Amino acid sequence: MASPTLSQMRAVDALARTGKFSRAAEALGISQPSVSTQIQSFEELCGTRVFIRDGHTIHVAPAAVDLIAKIKIALKCVDEVEMAITDKTALKSGLLSVGFSAHRLIMPTLTAFVRKYPGLRLTTHGGPSLELADAVLSGELDVATISQAVPDKRFASFKLFDSRVAIYGRKDHPLLKKGQLKLTDLDGQDMVLWNRASGTRTVIEEAANKYGVELKPVLEVATLDVAYAAAAAGIGLAISIEGEVRADEHIDVAPLVEPELAIGHYLIALPECRNHSTVNAFFEVAKESGSSADGPIPR
Incomplete structure (x- = not known):
């Protein structure tokens, strides 16, 4: 049985993120017909529809949600390999997505991380703890800080x-x-x-x-x-x-x-991504930066 290619998985991930073939092509820096070909080949390999076409918008088929999450996580691992080759783990470049349920409680860690690794680009997303946990599970977020009574065994966790x-x-x-x-x-x-x-x-x-x-x-x-x-x-x-x-x-x-x-206020990541260089760096900074709240309350 044929295996999915890296190009196919990147096309699937881009289309899932953007919802349009044109935007997926732009994100990947390739032509729209190339994206369409990669998606078609991947769906033929799966033997089922991965995406649902709704006019000009594309949605992930409900049965393919878990598959898309696995692809996102697999691509994170590939990106980690590429970073190790090109960046030599110096963390001079890269992207880390961070979720938080309380911005004032994570701000000391965010501040320390940005100062220590100015070449990395961070994206952030605030929201309720259970939604953030789901986003980490689906590969949408690399790490998140969430509030819960006991640690969730699905994650690699550090209690802040x-x-x-x-x-x-x-x-x-x-x-x-x-x-x-x-x-x-x-x-x-x-x-x-x-x-x-x-x-x-x-x-x-x-x-x-x-x-x-x-x-x-x-x-x-x-x-x-x-x-x-x-x-x-x-x-x-x-x-x-x-x-x-x-x-x-x-x-x-x-x-x-x-x-x-x-x-408890916990920093979480997927176990399979815990040792990725950017994720590990964030955990280390969190351990060093303490737990004091900082920053104004949004009005």
Whole structure:
């Protein structure tokens, strides 16, 4: 049986990323007919459709999603070999994609990494922890920092730190004036919660179910700026990792102390990519740079 070629896999990856033959050709620096030929040859090899044509847009067929993820990961390994040959692991060039669930908590590591490896290009993506984990699994991200109660065995992980859950809301909110909160204080309170892909939300909801506390979500959000704005406007109390959000002229913040809910903040990568030079470099910088939060809260 014939094996897929590197050219075919690069064409498949480019088309999956761009959704158009013209853009895939541009990304690869080859002609559009060449991309079409490579895709056709690959689909013939697979014996099934890898892409679905929807007018001028191309989508990955549902049955091929896992295959595309394997191709992305395989290409990362090929790129690592090419870098070792051409760059001699000096990390003077290359690309690293980084995901984060809390920008202030990863900023010290990002800052130290950019300063240490100015020739590398970083792309970043913020989002809820579970979505970031899926993006690492699919090969969309090289590394990500996520919040979860225990490490996920699917990944190579490094714990950056443990933190408490904190609650924040509009300035002078009567509950926050106490300086610290019990979980029972949140019973029946209007809440601004991250969507269900959030590791922090998962932790607090599991605790609420355990202790019979009813959380009352009035707004679900997917970004920190919206959560902050909603809490500051008095729509409801919001949750965060302690240190992710600081008290200011618009909000007060109080740790949740009874029960004290610990949540880990982990740096993750695929086990098969953990020793890639850029990924390993990021892990090493993360170990050295500490865990202090830095940077402003987006308004």
